[in-house]
Amino acid sequence: MKEEKLLLSSQICFPIYSVSRLLTKAYKPHLEDLGITYPQYLVLMVLWENDKVSVNQITEKLLLNTNTMSPLLKRMEKMDLVNRVRSKEDERIVIIALTDKGRELKTKALPIPDRLFDEIVTDKVEIDDMLKLKDTLCQLITVLTVKNEVSVRSE
Amino acid sequence: MKEEKLLLSSQICFPIYSVSRLLTKAYKPHLEDLGITYPQYLVLMVLWENDKVSVNQITEKLLLNTNTMSPLLKRMEKMDLVNRVRSKEDERIVIIALTDKGRELKTKALPIPDRLFDEIVTDKVEIDDMLKLKDTLCQLITVLTVKNEVSVRSE
DNA sequence: CACGCTTATGTCGTGCACGATGCAAATATA
DNA sequence: TATATTTGCATCGTGCACGACATAAGCGTG
Known part of the structure; x- marks a missing residue:
């Protein structure tokens, strides 16, 4: 009775998981022109919409944790796409801001x-x-x- | 004009990506009872449906590549969930078979x-x-x- | 039979995800 | 004003994903 529910074909999660990977793969050739990955593209979209936001604000928009975001942002800083500066009002907060290069990528991404x-x-x-x-x-x-x-x- | 298409809220890919991660997270507590991860659960579902299949057959069903599957299966072998045996007819093929432990997990997974x-x-x-x-x-x-x-x- | 091509699996390097944990700054509470 | 708690970010370890590449077995053609 319940047996059939363990069939791959009955699952809803599996198609979502697959489509997610396949879509990321479909994005790949387009994003490679900009030299970025899909998660990096997501971060840029957040910043193009709202520059100079805290790490926390980005993670909330993208539903990711800081332990994923921190290394991601460091890589993006090394690629000269963003700057990471500690806020002076609250020393705990790190403000992420687009560099000129990061801002210019928007044209290519359109x-x-x-x-x-x-x-x-x-x-x-x-x-x-x-x-x-x-x-x-x-x-x-x-x-x-x-x-x-x-x-x-x-x- | 095209600006709005770069808004996170206009994207279709982002919700899929998010739901995929959130669903995997929702599975987590249930799968932790069995001591496995979601991709490992997918492999087991394939094997519960059809035991003793080649690595290739699993990757085709799960739409994954061998370079993802091989290490995954090795981890599952180490956990005593599956056996990896080279086929005698064709020495290139590795047959994946459930162990008793792997078979018994099905009851818990139902x-x-x-x-x-x-x-x-x-x-x-x-x-x-x-x-x-x-x-x-x-x-x-x-x-x-x-x-x-x-x-x-x-x- | 030799030689090139295909097929099945695997290794390596990089970049996510994420639970667990750490740490320092800010804030709340005694 | 001390001390406890919360908050924001980061580090660490593990497990995927996947492109590029390696390797060995099988297969096809001359």
Whole structure:
């Protein structure tokens, strides 16, 4: 009875996990032109939208932890994409700011979303399906992050 | 005009990437009871469905490469979950077989899908949405894997 | 049979993710 | 004003992912 639920084909998590990896791979050739990885691209998107933010603000937007973000930002600093400066008001806070090079990458990045969209949305996958997909995923994020916070709090 | 497409909120890839990580995290406490990780759980699901298969057959089902699978399987061998034996007909092929311990884990794993389902599908996320989600994701997998194979072939 | 090509698996280096832990600055509390 | 607690960031260790490359076994063709 329950047997069938252990089939790979019945799982919902597996397709998400696979699509996530496949999409990152689809981004790769485009991002290689800019010399960056997908997580680095995410950080840049946050900064292009809002420059000079704390490490914490970035992790909150990207739902990542500081122990992932810190080394990532250090690599990006070494690549001269961002600067890391400690705030003078609160010495604990590190402010991340775009360098000129990081700011300029935005121009190169502009056509990427459209290019990927063209690759993905074909006769097989419709726009409406993608919008519905995004909708459900965002609901899932809400459920999963709340659940996570609650379980952390209740320790 | 195109500016808005670089907003994190307009991206489809980001929610998939986030949900993938959050779901793996949601699996974690359940899988820790079995002493395994999520990718190891995926390998076991393949083997529970079809024991004694080649490394290649596993990578094809999980859409992973051998350079990810080989170390993963070695760790699982060290944990006494699987055996790795070279085929006698074709010395290149390595056959992966469940150990008794690996087979027995299936019983412990049976209730996991239902438990996760209960955590995720609440008043916020409906069953129909999840089924539709899975549907679209599988279509995406088709598009993305074909695209990948074609681009490899055309080199 | 020799030689080139393909196939199956593996190694290496790099970059995430993340739990556990550390540490110093800021803040709350006695 | 001491001391405890919280907060922000970082380090460490482990386990994926994956591109590039290595290697050995099998296969095809001359």
